[in-house]
Amino acid sequence: MPSGRTGSGRRRRGTREGRSPRGDDREERTVTTRDRLRVGVVGVGHLGRHHARILSGLEGVELVGVADLRADQARTVAEPLGAAAFADYRELLGRVDAVSVAVPTTSHREVAGAFLSRGIHAMVEKPLAASVLEGRELVELADRAGVVLAVGHVERFNPIWELSRDRCPRPRYIDAERLGVYTFRSTDIGAVLDLMIHDIDLILSLVGSPVVSVSALGTPVFGGHEDLAQARLEFEDGCVADIAASRASYQPSRRMRLWGAEGYASIDFASRQATIVRPSESLRRGEMDLRGVDLSRPDAVRDHLFGTVLRVETLAPEAPADQLTAELTDFVRAIRTGTAPRVPGSEALDALRVAEQILAGLRSYRLDAGTEVPGAPHVRTSGAPATEPRPSLAGPKLWKLRPPGGPPSRSPRA
Incomplete structure (x- = not known):
């Protein structure tokens, strides 16, 4: 069964070219190029x-x-x-x-x-x-x-991801944010399954190591599900990823930053641009020659640092792609x-597993730390009666931050 992980816990990343979608050689239901x-x-x-x-x-x-x-x-x-x-x-x-x-x-x-x-x-x-x-x-x-x-x-098909994902192999720390305005679409789910799932999938496809720890914060703002969420993923190989998602932001943003031994990458999925910074060979050896640099001039130091000590490369697709x-x-x-x-179903299932762990974490942690949080607002459109808010992910309106393992601390007024 292509569950996305083998029995040993290693991630299974799709099938090889020429193999069936199920990873075996059984006859498949295919449509040849001669068929419509x-x-x-x-x-x-x-x-x-x-x-x-x-x-x-x-x-x-x-x-x-x-x-x-x-x-x-x-x-x-x-x-x-x-x-x-x-x-x-x-x-x-x-x-x-x-x-x-x-x-x-x-x-x-x-x-x-x-x-x-x-x-x-x-x-x-x-x-x-x-x-x-x-x-x-x-x-x-x-x-x-x-x-x-x-x-x-x-986002796996975003040309800037295809260009930049291999420029920072074996990342040790990843910081991703996906912020959007509230659209009143996808209201059957919250920000984790609506937005954060994109970055979960990208990060899993890049790191290729099992997730060993998940922690999360989140809260509803407009609807009955979380509209803001922050999660930290820790991987078996030592990589750590912080992911933020919001559908209640003033300015939209889709960015990811990667740090590793091979350098740094900053990816903007919206503008389809990326900046790659790599250390010079001398810096890899632990050397930084500042002879001839006027240290009294900050611009001279900056130019030397980002021109000689660190190599900066800007990436953008040559042609637009949908x-x-x-x-x-x-x-x-x-x-x-x-x-x-x-993106086969098995890999999407991997991302869904992590998202479900994050959602479980949201039931344990609350951003308000014991302060009162208003319930979802009554929404009125086109003169229609105000809609009743659905219950929030966490249920009660008053919550206190607690460590995992114990029952949530709840105000008696909730």
Whole structure:
């Protein structure tokens, strides 16, 4: 079973070229390059409509239809693309070879599972599922059916990640932040599964060592789930990663910084730029020659430090590239070749396991340290009645910070 970890605890990073998605040589359900791949899209809202548009334009792919509970939305997306529109995703089951699932996370298990159990390849938007249990079931369904299960961790296809990830091998410390404004989308999950999961996946794919410790802080701001979260991951090889996620920020940001023996990398996923700093050979030997440098002039010291002692390199993609197009193209390639997609279900399950540990940590720690935190606000839109807030992740409104292991300290007023 491709659980993402071997029995020894080592991470399993996909399959080799020419091998099946399940990692064996059994006959797979592939579509050759001579066949036209019939695809469908379930959920054509903010992101799913782009899945439909891109898939309809890929060579050798026929967009058969789209499905959305909002029949008018399905028609709006389908008609310009020459595809059929359905209000029930089950209408696609007998019509397609592959499906892209872009429904709310809490419906991933039901929808993707229906297709996988019928031997239909599936691309599932991140996160893989709402829980490790549901995610494991999807991986097992794909394994039994011998079909591709790809997961939409789209930052893996960001060209700046592809350019810079190997410039700082074997990182010892990683600092990542992913900050966004509140959009009233993905409200069925919190910031960990909505945003932080991107960086969890990237870091796991880079470090390649088991996580041995997880600690976390977080709190809701607008909704019934955490909107702010901070986590620390410690790995078996000694690497430490701090990850921050917020969907209640004034300024959006998607950045990661890596420190290692080979140097430092600062990656900006939004601007698609990176700065790489490497030590010179003399600095590696523990030498720093300052002869001839006017130490009374800070600019002279800086120029020498970042020109001779440290080597600075700026990276940017030569040409623009669309990450979602690359992701869906990779999905189609995996189906046609019978090999693993870049982000197979087993690796997405690894990220989900860590995310679930972080969510468990949020139930133990609170940012407010015993001060009163207001519940989720009543939201009113377009003159509609104010919505009742859902219970927060932690339940009561008053919490105190506590170390793991003991019951949370709660105010009697909660």
